[in-house]
Amino acid sequence: xxxxxxxxxxxxxxxxxxxxxxxxxxxxxxxxxxxxxxxxxxxxxxxxxxxxxxxxxxxxxxxxxxxxxxxxxxxxxxxxxxxxxxxxxxxxxxxxxxxxxxxxxxxxxxxxxxxxxxxxxxxxxxxxxxxxxxxxxxxxxxxxxxxxxxxxxxxxxxxxxxxxxxxxxxxxxxxxxxxxxxxxxxxxxxxxxxxxxxxxxxxxxxxxxxxxxxxxxxxxxxxxxxxxxxxxxxxxxxxxxxxxxxxxxxxxxxxxxxxxxxxxxxxxxxxxxxxxxxxxxxxxxxxxxxxxxxxxxxxxxxxxxxxxxxxxxxxx
Ligand SMILES: Nc1ncnc2c1ncn2[C@@H]1O[C@H](COP(=O)(O)OP(=O)(O)O)[C@@H](O)[C@H]1O
Ligand SMILES: NC(=O)OP(=O)(O)O
Numbered sequence: 001x002x003x004x005x006x007x008x009x010x011x012x013x014x015x016x017x018x019x020x021x022x023x024x025x026x027x028x029x030x031x032x033x034x035x036x037x038x039x040x041x042x043x044x045x046x047x048x049x050x051x052x053x054x055x056x057x058x059x060x061x062x063x064x065x066x067x068x069x070x071x072x073x074x075x076x077x078x079x080x081x082x083x084x085x086x087x088x089x090x091x092x093x094x095x096x097x098x099x100x101x102x103x104x105x106x107x108x109x110x111x112x113x114x115x116x117x118x119x120x121x122x123x124x125x126x127x128x129x130x131x132x133x134x135x136x137x138x139x140x141x142x143x144x145x146x147x148x149x150x151x152x153x154x155x156x157x158x159x160x161x162x163x164x165x166x167x168x169x170x171x172x173x174x175x176x177x178x179x180x181x182x183x184x185x186x187x188x189x190x191x192x193x194x195x196x197x198x199x200x201x202x203x204x205x206x207x208x209x210x211x212x213x214x215x216x217x218x219x220x221x222x223x224x225x226x227x228x229x230x231x232x233x234x235x236x237x238x239x240x241x242x243x244x245x246x247x248x249x250x251x252x253x254x255x256x257x258x259x260x261x262x263x264x265x266x267x268x269x270x271x272x273x274x275x276x277x278x279x280x281x282x283x284x285x286x287x288x289x290x291x292x293x294x295x296x297x298x299x300x301x302x303x304x305x306x307x308x309x310x311x312x313x314x315x316x
Contacts, residue, residue, distance in 0.1 A: 056134020078208025117196025
């Protein structure tokens, strides 16, 4: 009897894409290998990805264009997110197609879905910008960007300054029906890229919001909506740690949602990096019995799904 396929939503972190055009071209080839490894393990795969560096780059380019030509109004952040979905989806879908073909798998199409995600216009996140986008800057560059462009800049864990924008919670994936149809017809789907294009409902009209949704939360919502078995968050560490970076650091193989909540309270996970991943993992694991979240290194995705590594988050 044929074994039932595991349905998994994979959220790709920054290291899966790199920060620049050439870096992305190179990174997606490695990323494609990790994803096709999972397809070969009889998994039905839906891919989402971050866009922090890319959406910042696009927004800067569009802002420079409108400064040069005042007839060209500035491009809303929601449109920049849409552009980042297309640009990343283009590279990723080609890399996936090539890797599938290299392994003799020619009957699985790959499609990128331009995805809108509804947010609540009263979400308090609009008053407290927290999502870093774009490249790192020096203090002088950050002061210039604040004074001349009105950006809100924040220092990021000793690594420099980055622009921050609002990051509301995802409420509804507008194109979920189309995504489901593609998945059920056997396609590999890239969706909810960059957390999805943030939109607000105005009657029948969807109005773009000035925000960047966290891709870990949008991926979690998509995993619930698609009744996935696994949410896999691929990042730059093999496991989640408590006492991270300290002499008594402890890497975790299994994490119950109860312990995860306690560690969150203790401040074990850095906001803006590991915290949203663990929060998304807890939300998914608690959404229905039997659902598991996995946080691991991109290159270890297959070992992770086989239970050999990574941090597995279960309800309990
Ligand atoms: N408790 C923790 N355990 C493991 N990694 C942590 C922890 N706290 C912070 N981190 C950092 O979080 C990073 C992942 O977040 P980030 O780089 O923002 O993710 P993304 O892959 O989505 O771009 C890890 O590479 C690690 O440096
Ligand atoms: N949208 C988003 O979460 O992007 P990053 O993962 O690059 O921060």
